[in-house]
Amino acid sequence: AQTVTQSQPEMSVQEAETVTLSCTYDTSESDYYLFWYKQPPSRQMILVIRQEAYKQQNATENRFSVNFQKAAKSFSLKISDSQLGDAAMYFCAYRSVTGNQFYFGTGTSLTVIP
Amino acid sequence: GAVVSQHPSRVICKSGTSVKIECRSLDFQATTMFWYRQFPKQSLMLMATSNEGSKATYEQGVEKDKFLINHASLTLSTLTVTSAHPEDSSFYICSASFRDRTNQPQHFGDGTRLSIL
Numbered sequence: 001a002q003t004v005t006q007s008q009p010e011m012s013v014q015e016a017e018t019v020t021l022s023c024t025y026d027t028s029e030s031d032y033y034l035f036w037y038k039q040p041p042s043r044q045m046i047l048v049i050r051q052e053a054y055k056q057q058n059a060t061e062n063r064f065s066v067n068f069q070k071a072a073k074s075f076s077l078k079i080s081d082s083q084l085g086d087a088a089m090y091f092c093a094y095r096s097v098t099g100n101q102f103y104f105g106t107g108t109s110l111t112v113i114p
Numbered sequence: 115g116a117v118v119s120q121h122p123s124r125v126i127c128k129s130g131t132s133v134k135i136e137c138r139s140l141d142f143q144a145t146t147m148f149w150y151r152q153f154p155k156q157s158l159m160l161m162a163t164s165n166e167g168s169k170a171t172y173e174q175g176v177e178k179d180k181f182l183i184n185h186a187s188l189t190l191s192t193l194t195v196t197s198a199h200p201e202d203s204s205f206y207i208c209s210a211s212f213r214d215r216t217n218q219p220q221h222f223g224d225g226t227r228l229s230i231l
Contacts, residue, residue, distance in 0.1 A: 045158075047219045
């Protein structure tokens with residue numbers, strides 16, 4: 001099975017600053033999908049951004065962008081101009097093109113300091 | 115708007131009670147639904163994969179007779195925690211995905227917080 005590793009259990013960032021959350025994964029597949037999900041205190045899982053492995057261009061969604069390094073199997077999330085509402089648990093996830101199952105990392109708890 | 119509805123959002127009941135949690139896909143037909151369990155400040159732990167019209171596939175260590183899953187239609191999957199005990203208290207989340215559309219994210223329900231007294 002694929003494994004997804006988030007090496008930062010906790011991170012903090014000053015409001016309006018930029019923070020990067022790291023994620024690495026292990027796979028033998030050449031094509032797959034990667035996602036970042038946000039889970040605020042309400043516990044709802046919210047999709048932040050996704051990346052197709054066959055695309056070299058890094059995905060961007062407003063203040064959220066990724067740095068996808070396929071050879072290094074790295075998929076970091078950059079949050080620019082951090083806002084108080086960004087405080088949450090962030091989960092990195094991997095999905096194979098051949099299956100439905102997602103593999104989640106252990107999560108990073110992000111605190112935004114006013 | 116929400117594409118997956120999970121109900122109830124919170125359950126508090128006595129030990130020995132069986133509890134049913136429903137997961138409905140609202141805008142699409144979900145041939146596959148997933149059931150996760152999440153402990154505080156931990157990641158989602160996949161319990162089982164629910165396939166419409168067939169038996170669920172359980173992850174290793176998950177008791178099939180304890181956690182009954184039924185996926186009788188393309189829009190509804192249910193998880194029944196049978197004879198629940200305090201150690202079953204947890205946060206349970208379902209998700210659904212489009213059939214054969216692996217580039218799509220999973221859509222999650224809002225979760226059910228189960229507390230067994």
